Amino acid sequence: MPERVAILGAGIMGCCLALEFARRGCKVTMFDEQSAPMECASRWNEGKLHLGYLYANDPGLATARHVLPGTLLFLPIMREWIGEAIDTAISRSDDLYLVSRESVVGAEAAVAYFERVTALARDMPGCVHYPGDLSRAAVRQASRAELENHSNSDDIVAGYYLPERSVQTRWVAERLAERVSQDPAIELQMCQRVEAVEAGKTAHDPWSVRTSAASNGAEATRETYDVVLNALWQGRIAIDRTAGIAAPAECSNRFRVSAFVRTSKPLPVPSAIICVGPFGDMKNYNGRDFYLSWYPTGLLVDTKAAVPGPAPRIDGDIEAAALRGIRQHLVPRLPGAKQVLEAAEQLEIGGGWVFAEASGVLIDPASTLHRRDRYSVSRVGNYLSVDTGKYSTAPHMAREIVSTLMD
Numbered sequence: 390m391p392e393r394v395a396i397l398g399a400g401i402m403g404c405c406l407a408l409e410f411a412r413r414g415c416k417v418t419m420f421d422e423q424s425a426p427m428e429c430a431s432r433w434n435e436g437k438l439h440l441g442y443l444y445a446n447d448p449g450l451a452t453a454r455h456v457l458p459g460t461l462l463f464l465p466i467m468r469e470w471i472g473e474a475i476d477t478a479i480s481r482s483d484d485l486y487l488v489s490r491e492s493v494v495g496a497e498a499a500v501a502y503f504e505r506v507t508a509l510a511r512d513m514p515g516c517v518h519y520p521g522d523l524s525r526a527a528v529r530q531a532s533r534a535e536l537e538n539h540s541n542s543d544d545i546v547a548g549y550y551l552p553e554r555s556v557q558t559r560w561v562a563e564r565l566a567e568r569v570s571q572d573p574a575i576e577l578q579m580c581q582r583v584e585a586v587e588a589g590k591t592a593h594d595p596w597s598v599r600t601s602a603a604s605n606g607a608e609a610t611r612e613t614y615d616v617v618l619n620a621l622w623q624g625r626i627a628i629d630r631t632a633g634i635a636a637p638a639e640c641s642n643r644f645r646v647s648a649f650v651r652t653s654k655p656l657p658v659p660s661a662i663i664c665v666g667p668f669g670d671m672k673n674y675n676g677r678d679f680y681l682s683w684y685p686t687g688l689l690v691d692t693k694a695a696v697p698g699p700a701p702r703i704d705g706d707i708e709a710a711a712l713r714g715i716r717q718h719l720v721p722r723l724p725g726a727k728q729v730l731e732a733a734e735q736l737e738i739g740g741g742w743v744f745a746e747a748s749g750v751l752i753d754p755a756s757t758l759h760r761r762d763r764y765s766v767s768r769v770g771n772y773l774s775v776d777t778g779k780y781s782t783a784p785h786m787a788r789e790i791v792s793t794l795m796d
Contacts, residue, residue: 390795391415391615391771392399395598397583397628398621399426402777403788404565406618411574413795417616420513420600421577422582426569427562429607429700430622430741431780433647435672435680436556438519438781439461440510442486445494445502445665453506455762459782461515461523461554467786471564478560479520483550485531485661487540487632487722493754494665496547497717503528503549510552519554542722557674558650558780583624585631586617586772588795595770596632616794619774623742627696632772636695637748639748639757644690646711646740647682653730658725665759667751669719672728679729684751686714687740693748699740708738729787746776766790 394410396403399421401623402572407417423429437443438461455749468475486503488496508515516523516534531539531548540548553669569575581600589595595613619628626636655676660671667688672680701707730736746763749756764778775790 393595393614393672394418395420395596395612395614395617397462397598397617397619398625399423399577399579400429400431400620400622400777401427401561401565401568401780401783402775403620404569404793405470405666405784406571406775407569407575407619409788411441413570413582415574415659417575417615418578418612419569420426420578420581420583420598422580424579426566432562433478433649433739433741433782434558435647435670435682436558436561436780438554438556438780440519440532440553441506441765442484442503442553443662443664444759444761445499446754447762448498451762452760453509455764456779456782457510457513458515461513461518462521462530462785463781465518466788467561470522470568470784471483471561472568473564474593475556476520478557478674479660480554480556480672482673484553484555485539486548486549486551487545487661487663488549489663489666489668490546491545491752492664492665494495497611499665500528500547500549502543502720505550507552511515521552522552523552528768539725540722541724544722545663553597553673555674555680556781557678563642574768583621583628586619588632588770588772589613593770598769612628616771616773617728618749618779618790619772622699624680624695624771625744626777627773629767631773631783632769632774634767634774637746639746640666640693640695641745641747641758642692642694643688643743644697644740645684645743646687646689646703646707646738647680648715649739650681650729650733651735651736652677652679652729653734655734656725656728656732658728661723661725663722669715669722671723671729673720681715681719681726681729683711683714683719686718687711689740691750697742703738703740711738712736744776781791
């Protein structure tokens with residue numbers, strides 16, 4: 390059983406691993422170049438509790454089968470770690486999936502796929518843990534009146550209400566960060582940039598972690614650990630190379646930003662997503678907290694390089710461009726987004742890196758980005774590289790990894 394564990398990266402996967410190891414009696418050191426845990430992509434995303442509906446161009450259901458078991462356990466595991474009910478941070482109604490005229494999947498094929506995913510979800514163990522209880526889930530087509538009310542754009546050819554929800558990621562981030570910061574078994578090494586890992590003489594000897602000071606005058610470190618888990622998103626592959634793990638054949642590193650809005654009054658607009666391709670969406674968590682995204686203008690970096698350059702600095706120009714894209718492209722397709730912006734009392738533009746073992750662009754039906762079933766764990770001795778995959782599958786994946794190492 391490992392006594393000293395190093396975790397590289399303080400996003401959702403890193404924090405979940407740290408809490409589970411600490412619960413099992415291990416001493417954990419967590420490294421991150423940010424000044425606090427949960428500061429990047431794990432804080433600034435829509436928090437979709439993925440059932441697989443977004444991947445309608447994966448007709449074999451490989452993605453849905455891969456994400457469903459973990460997603461269904463997101464709420465019970467997160468409740469246990471956070472120590473309080475999470476229901477108030479979950480969107481309250483089914484998502485409205487709007488099929489675009491430019492979708493890579495036509496409306497007829499899309500609804501057939503939605504029906505198959507729904508049937509799969511209904512039969513999954515743990516379906517009752519999902520918000521709304523999936524055991525009685527169904528697909529409902531939006532009426533003409535509903536479409537005209539929620540999207541009167543000629544670009545939208547059909548709409549379907551699907552039993553998928555999302556969690557407010559900033560709410561989760563604040564509580565996870567607090568739990569790992571207060572746990573006496575977890576040592577936080579913030580403002581530390583991991584440079585390399587090095588193996589011992591044999592595969593199961595301790596590994597060393599070498600860091601350099603990222604900011605704030607933090608001192609560089611070099612320590613050894615029984616187990617090292619690389620849960621970084623940006624920079625994970627560069628560290629893997631120092632451990633002898635080659636980069637995947639396909640890599641997609643994207644840096645995306647979106648708008649996070651709190652309104653001065655409750656608004657009865659739906660959570661809606663335009664699919665399937667590089668379009669946009671609106672998430673209504675509780676009537677006053679919203680997520681707005683128009684993918685093409687929010688995408689700041691899109692590279693197939695395994696190791697991308699530094700993250701863009703989100704300045705006033707980037708914020709203005711992202712908001713302009715939402716106004717020019719999302720609002721005409723989702724009029725409710727205009728109501729959200731007009732009632733905004735707080736508005737922030739935030740984002741982070743998204744990694745996928747895939748290639749291409751979303752407007753291309755042949756792009757492997759339309760499948761997200763290729764994420765897992767690579768291992769060399771007591772060094773493990775963890776591809777988080779999807780936000781909603783991280784807690785269950787973390788628990789499985791720790792169980793494998795401890796049991």
